[in-house]
């Protein structure tokens with residue numbers, strides 16, 4: 001049997017989780033977790049590394065792990081993994097991954113109640129058997145049930161960055177294939193830029209709904225049509241994702257689009273406003289005494305309800321109706337406001353592409369300045385940069401800047417670092433090294449599961465370091481895969497406000513960290529943001545858009561976002 005890199009990564013993830021359940025040394029199991037993450041991201045098959053004898057060269061893969069990879073790839077089995085499986089059954093690993101249940105709790109549930117799989121866990125929670133354990137109360141039971149619901153939902157959810165390009169492609173293919181179409185757009189939580197999305201909701205306007213539905217069903221993307229009604233079709237796409245199309249009458253387009261975009265809370269507010277005006281608001285249009293009032297645009301609907309147009313990302317029920325009525329809706333940041341990317345990698349650490357290649361790609365995107373923030377050197381990141389390599393990289397950056405100047409191009413390439421907040425609370429680079437850099441992003445990558453006080457203290461230390469400009473992907477969450485660190489966010493945000501440190505909205509679409517709710521909170525406290533791509537290759541640069549959407553969802557305007565400003569205003573010299 002041939003293993004994919006992802007399957008091998010899963011084996012190491014299972015090892016790490018099993019060791020954590022068994023209470024083993026943190027450094028040991030984190031080495032496996034880190035190896036899993038590295039393997040997940042490798043551009044080529046592990047078999048190629050094996051054949052070339054270069055497994056040891058992979059960053060984060062030492063001789064012990066490379067021997068295990070070799071054993072697994074050559075024998076099809078890994079003895080170490082099998083021995084752990086005896087102590088920690090696979091079902092217990094599943095339980096560890098239920099949100100709200102940690103490794104310690106999973107082990108107790110297994111040892112003391114014999115709960116060895118998800119079904120047994122659900123049964124015990126429903127029947128109040130968990131509250132009998134010392135120190136675990138009824139609270140844990142309700143957390144478990146909530147966690148199970150989220151867990152069950154997870155396989156049917158997809159990342160914004162997967163769904164948005166797909167929805168755009170569907171809309172344009174559909175528009176080209178259906179001449180009777182007057183409008184088409186994606187709606188739902190996708191249009192509100194939620195970080196994860198269930199299915200794709202499309203809305204179209206046409207006087208010929210049947211013709212449009214048939215054209216849609218015939219698109220090459222559609223694997224099967226699951227239900228067809230007068231104005232609606234539900235279909236499964238070839239990639240397994242689901243899509244629903246609703247066809248509105250052209251004179252009701254604005255109402256249908258708004259209806260299908262609104263969160264339940266936002267929709268409830270619209271219904272209330274309509275009722276106050278003696279109007280009936282429905283999916284199919286806005287009515288007064290059974291007469292359809294034309295709403296050919298969303299603007300027309302919002303006007304009819306006495307509101308200015310509310311941007312889709314704000315239609316969550318977080319106070320946007322009151323703000324709209326008071327005329328205090330923010331002027332949201334836009335992609336075109338972005339002047340720079342301030343968190344990016346090159347082949348100097350774990351990215352691909354040279355400094356010059358990334359600079360050209362940044363220039364092509366119209367950026368005025370661009371910060372290269374390769375990883376700092378520490379134990380787990382063998383290709384990170386230390387003081388000496390930073391100096392070499394600076395020479396390369398200077399050369400690119402000189403070349404740009406010769407070509408008469410007004411563009412500034414800057415040197416930063418994504419410096420690690422180490423488990424002991426220090427940073428991976430000394431202050432005198434940090435002082436030589438233009439922009440310092442401090443991030444958590446390792447020991448994310450430290451207990452709250454310790455992991456919070458690491459972030460507070462970074463915030464209080466005068467050389468740290470920005471905190472990268474604050475919580476360290478990986479959407480649909482792992483929760484972020486257990487930070488005391490009150491303390492972190494207070495310190496960010498006090499020290500003037502920027503918080504990043506990381507546009508990597510499996511991160512989107514900080515999320516929209518934290519963006520909203522940051523803005524309320526006057527904390528400045530940076531929206532970055534965290535690109536590791538030139539093709540990642542457009543991911544910055546997901547950061548912009550997340551910031552918009554959190555009510556950010558361009559004055560809240562430092563990389564909408566000229567460089568000289570961020571760092572006056």
Ligand SMILES: [Zn+2]
Pocket residue numbers: 418443445472473
């Ligand atoms: Zn990072």
Ligand SMILES: [Zn+2]
Pocket residue numbers: 343344345418534
């Ligand atoms: Zn990064």
